[in-house]
Amino acid sequence: MIKNKKLGRKFYQRSEVEEIARDLIGKYLFTQINNKKTGGIIVETEAYCGETDQASHAYPNKLTERTSIMFEPGGLTYVYLCYGIHKLFNIVTNQAGRADAILVRAIEPQFGIATMSKRRKTSINSTSLTSGPGKLTQALGIELLHYGLPLDGNIIWDEDNGLDIEITTSKRIGVDYAGKDALLPWRFFARDNQWLSV
């Protein structure tokens, strides 16, 4: 019997962002938007640390209108527009004043698949349904207006479950501008999963 449970503040407010990014693999991510519940299993994440990590929007503790939410306590969303086209979904972590966040890069679709394929304009069993950071936000209905929402179970939230998944790491995708930090092994993904990005 699998017991589902929303993840609490304690989970997100730990100080090691890469540890949380790893722990998120295998958890559920849900949205309830326009009266449609959609979601799946997180299979790929990336950790970003605002204080030390040149790849982070908040490096080096850079406070702007966009990054301000990252300085809030963990358990909020950070949504931003990438390349003028795609909305990327992040989860803010750590304590107030620590600008860490985790980019969710791929999920394995599980709930509301018909709704997701309609939003994506892809066939219902297409492997490109949620296999990338811009794709999953489109499938889940996440928009810029969802910036700063708490992951409290009303609109966007995570749930624990009984899954035990083998996790692999690599350098992060698309952050070659980050110098030395581009090589950090801060991308986490479920091994041999068909719903990964790229």
Add this chain to the structure above:
DNA sequence: ATAAAGATCATT
């Protein structure tokens, strides 16, 4: 007020 740069994706 303007310019440059993207944590990507679909198409060629």
Add this chain to the structure above:
DNA sequence: ATGATCTTTATG
């Protein structure tokens, strides 16, 4: 490989 597309940020 390349083009799309537009917000955010920095600079003048």
